[in-house]
Amino acid sequence: MSDSAEVKDKIAKPSGILTGAEISKYKIIVEKSEDGYCSEKKCFQFASYDLRVGDSHYVYDGSSEEHNWSLVFIGDNDKYNELNKNEPHYEKPTGNMGELVIPPYGSAIIQLEEVIDTKTVAQDHKLLVVGRFDLKLKRVYQALISQQATQVEPYYYGKLYCFVYNLSDKAVVLSHKEPIATIEFSYVSTMCDYKAEDKYLDEFSYPGGGIKDVRWFSRHNRLPSECGLARFKQTLNNSLMDGLESIPDEIEQQFNTWSNKKETIESIAARIKTYIDTKIYIIGIVAAAILGFFNLSFYTDLKELRVEFDFFKNQVESNQNSKLSEITQNQFSFYNAIDNLNISLILWTIFFLVFIFISLCYLRKNLRRNRSILNKHINENKQKLEDLEKQFNKFKENS
Numbered sequence: 001m002s003d004s005a006e007v008k009d010k011i012a013k014p015s016g017i018l019t020g021a022e023i024s025k026y027k028i029i030v031e032k033s034e035d036g037y038c039s040e041k042k043c044f045q046f047a048s049y050d051l052r053v054g055d056s057h058y059v060y061d062g063s064s065e066e067h068n069w070s071l072v073f074i075g076d077n078d079k080y081n082e083l084n085k086n087e088p089h090y091e092k093p094t095g096n097m098g099e100l101v102i103p104p105y106g107s108a109i110i111q112l113e114e115v116i117d118t119k120t121v122a123q124d125h126k127l128l129v130v131g132r133f134d135l136k137l138k139r140v141y142q143a144l145i146s147q148q149a150t151q152v153e154p155y156y157y158g159k160l161y162c163f164v165y166n167l168s169d170k171a172v173v174l175s176h177k178e179p180i181a182t183i184e185f186s187y188v189s190t191m192c193d194y195k196a197e198d199k200y201l202d203e204f205s206y207p208g209g210g211i212k213d214v215r216w217f218s219r220h221n222r223l224p225s226e227c228g229l230a231r232f233k234q235t236l237n238n239s240l241m242d243g244l245e246s247i248p249d250e251i252e253q254q255f256n257t258w259s260n261k262k263e264t265i266e267s268i269a270a271r272i273k274t275y276i277d278t279k280i281y282i283i284g285i286v287a288a289a290i291l292g293f294f295n296l297s298f299y300t301d302l303k304e305l306r307v308e309f310d311f312f313k314n315q316v317e318s319n320q321n322s323k324l325s326e327i328t329q330n331q332f333s334f335y336n337a338i339d340n341l342n343i344s345l346i347l348w349t350i351f352f353l354v355f356i357f358i359s360l361c362y363l364r365k366n367l368r369r370n371r372s373i374l375n376k377h378i379n380e381n382k383q384k385l386e387d388l389e390k391q392f393n394k395f396k397e398n399s
Contacts, residue, residue: 018129018185020044028129028185030115035212036079037115043179050179051133051160053100054111055079056090056214060227061103069223071215074100074176086203088218100174102144102166105229111214112160113177118185119157119209128154133183135162143168146181154188158200158210161217167229276371283360283367290356 021044023029029039029049043050055075073080073090074097084090095101102108118129131152135144146162162181166172174180200209204216217223 013187013189014127015187015189017047018187019047020049023049023185026121026125026127026129028117028121028131030117033115037113039114040177045182048182048184049114050136051181051183052113052177053174053180054113054159055176056083056111057100058109058214058217058223059100059102059106060108061106062226062229062233069218071218072100074098083213086215088215095173098176100176102164102172102174104166104169104171105233106166106171107227108164108166109214109217109223110162110164110174110180112162112181114160115158116152116160116183116210117157118152119155122154128188129185130154130188131183131185133160133181135164135181136179139180142172143170144172152183152185156210157208158206158212159214161211161214165227165229272371272374276367276374283364286360290353 018026018028024039024044029044030037032038037054039049040052043052053074055073057072057074059070059072061070071088071090072093073083074093080090080092093099093101100108100110116131118131121127121129133148133152135146139146144164144166146164148160148162152160160183200206200211200216202216202219204211204213204219206212
């Protein structure tokens with residue numbers, strides 16, 4: 001072959017991503033397989049194909065100590081009876097027929113509906129085609145992530161599978177034949193002497209092709225004993241409960257110390273109440289003493305002044321000497337003025353005493369109000385400690 005022929009041959013080889021029309025033209029998505037699986041026209045996109053949920057799946061919830069996987073079939077009854085001729089046997093879904101439920105933090109090996117054929121296009125058209133697929137973005141929003149083989153190899157004829165993890169605390173429901181993933185195919189740049197390995201050779205495989213039944217994973221020990229977050233969550237909960245059952249004595253003693261704060265608060269409250277009551281009593285005694293002192297002092301002064309006043313009054317009335325009478329009359333006038341002045345002082349003193357009495361009453365009222373507020377805060381703190389003690393006791397009983 002000349003150099004120009006080699007260049008022409010290389011240019012003639014297609015490359016890049018296959019369009020939806022090319023995928024359909026080369027029947028890479030099998031139109032109808034021997035076991036009744038068909039492609040769907042509306043799933044062909046411009047440069048990809050939407051893969052749908054199949055009928056056979058493994059589901060793992062991690063709730064049992066045996067770490068068993070559940071083999072679930074969500075298709076029609078005739079297919080169910082036909083497949084159960086071989087072991088292991090399928091179970092019907094716990095919910096609605098036609099729905100696959102992935103439990104919270106659970107996992108699933110999902111069999112996709114379509115049969116992929118990159119073998120025929122290689123044999124008949126001398127074109128090597130590889131495929132890559134992943135979950136649709138809608139499923140990611142449902143907290144699903146998946147892991148699968150890096151690519152669909154050339155010369156593969158069989159089913160595809162997604163190893164899916166549910167990362168949420170809610171169950172995810174998938175319906176039979178609803179789109180779940182998208183696959184795109186690419187040309188290998190040059191044809192080569194590719195020889196597929198014959199690694200699928202049992203009743204759960206297509207002859208000379210790929211995997212036919214999800215039970216292939218069980219037959220070849222490909223089901224992990226633990227996976228996803230379900231088992232991890234259960235282990236974490238068990239460890240937490242074991243740790244709570246073995247709370248160190250010093251921690252429990254510390255909590256008991258805090259619970260005893262209720263008695264401490266009560267004793268402090270009693271002392272504060274006694275202190276406030278004592279202050280109120282002292283204020284009452286002081287007020288009474290001040291009033292008594294002023295009353296006694298003014299009463300004594302007033303009595304002495306009255307005696308002197310009566311004496312000079314008698315002297316004036318009995319004295320015949322005009323000059324002496326004039327002097328005594330002046331003294332009488334002076335004491336009369338003093339008497340009037342004492343009356344004014346008495347009035348002002350009474351006013352002052354009333355003011356002191358009102359002030360003391362106001363102070364006493366404030367002390368009583370502060371004691372009431374203190375009682376309210378004390379009762380609230382006591383109630384909080386009692387509630388905390390009840391919650392702790394309930395928590396210990398549940399654990």
